[in-house]
Amino acid sequence: MASSALPSISVLQGLSALSTLSSSYDALVAIFSDLDSLSVLSELSATSSASIALARSIDKELGSTVALVPCADISGGRLVLSPTGSLDDDTDDVRKLADAVKAGVSRAIQAGSSLPAVIFAFSPPDAGALAPDADYSRWIEVCILAALDASYVTLVVREHRLAKAAQQEKAVVEKLDSLALVFSQNIDQEQISRAIKRTTAIERGRRLAVDMGYGDPERMTPYNCAELIQQAVSGVAGITFEEIKDLEVIKREYPLMYNSARASFSEKHTWPCVVKLEYRSPEPDSVREHLYLVGKGVTYDTGGITLKIGASMRGMSRDKLGACGVAGFVLATGAMQETSISLSCILAFERNSIGPNSLLPDEVVISRAGVRVLINNTDAEGRLVMTDPVAECRERIMAARRAGDTTPAAIYTAATLTGHVIRAYGWYGATVANGPARRAGYDRRLAQAGLAYGNPFENSIMRREDHAFVAPRTDREDVYQSNSQPSILTDRGHQYPAAFIIKASGLDKHSLKASDGLAIPFVHVDIAGSAEDGIEPGLGLCGITGSPVATFAGAFWSP
CATH class of the missing domain: 3.40.220.10 (Leucine Aminopeptidase, subunit E, domain 1)
Known part of the structure; x- marks a missing residue:
């Protein structure tokens, strides 16, 4: 590199x-x-x-x-x-x-x-x-x-x-x-020195994110993304790296991702992989929260069998920017040697290809949480690749609580998930939070940090219609993955995917009505707007911003 x-x-x-x-x-x-x-x-x-x-x-x-x-x-x-x-x-x-x-x-x-x-x-x-x-x-x-x-x-x-x-x-x-x-x-000289330390750490992370983001789909295959991340974090104190390539392990642990990636199995260089990053504070007694971050890393999105047509496949090498941003934030946090947080991150890299082994609409796939998912649109793959990692984060949080760990914990997903968020807000990101996260102001915290760092986020509210939209109408499934229309043609097209992730991952058992020991804050961060600058250089692609690295730093690092 x-x-x-x-x-x-x-x-x-x-x-x-x-x-x-x-x-x-x-x-x-x-x-x-x-x-x-x-x-x-x-x-x-x-x-x-x-x-x-x-x-x-x-x-x-x-x-x-x-x-x-x-x-x-x-x-x-x-x-x-x-x-x-x-x-x-x-x-x-x-x-x-x-x-x-x-x-x-x-x-x-x-x-x-x-x-x-x-x-x-x-x-x-x-x-x-x-x-x-x-x-x-x-x-x-x-x-x-x-x-x-x-x-x-x-x-x-x-x-x-x-x-x-x-x-x-x-x-x-x-x-x-x-x-x-x-x-x-x-x-104040101390203020300037701290600003330089923070910004050089943020920039190291941001450059990792945009380095991956600018790479074309052959330069940045799932395995190549993992290799770049491994090289970047190697030797950074507090960060550990793990890569899962074994298809049988992915099939068992992340079945929704496995099925979404099936058409890519014909070529080994396009096989999926899962990257796990952990960061541990150099001062464990100073940790005030443990963040679980999940990033969507679709290195190319054809739409699968629900093929993107016309010009809508253009730019889909950027459908990995959620995972890129999470990886960049982990690197930045390690470079900063931030003491106030610990991180557990799962990055799901796949190519959503098309072929004889493609995932098909009408299939029912069972998630890691045992939820039956009816597939309606294979172009809604982002929620599939993130849902099982969210379920794993939920399991880990509950295991830690049972072991007596009282550190506050929350789950965040980061993804270039929908075109709808751009239709709704233009070139801004959006947050969609569950009840426990809304009650604690986790979404507003991101919005405030975004204002301070020049990367504003809009706060979208999840409503009952979002849960009703994916609720089953028969006894043959437990949740609908999506409708059959593009998100930009769907009412509340960037809000309801969060309701799907909650249901399919089992997070619906950790809502406001759960006891304090069961409730888990969850914030879905849709960066389809903020990850690119919206400026099209002729026939080229937009510039990449590195969002949400700086916003996450502002929200989660100590002042």
């Missing part, structure tokens, strides 16, 4: 400190809310005001779009102006800072910079004056993550560049060598 190297990050207080390091940067990126705030640049450059005034006289858009302004006495001669616009209007949030930083650093890279310095020439809004859906409390981390995002080179591109270098052609693998952060106002 061609590992991704993060640029070194340095922090400076004030431009006067930057002036002593003129040889250490080759572009200055100014993040500002209005042009008047750029007067601070005069501390560094005697000609900056004149350069900006000249640019302003010939470009009426200066101050509202990213601009490269030549400035002779700034190292490298490059001054990039990247405006945020307003930060305190009705729908403004921390993403405006992220957008400005990413755009500014990207412009510096395009101009030839590999050692940019970023100055934050603005003051974050007063929290008391903000809209209720804005949270700037993590603005430093959000800005660092945005700069790192601009510097990221995908795995497939890194491998291509290294191959060229091996042929003695000139090849630059990474975009940035270093990144300097310059704060015009005084910021």
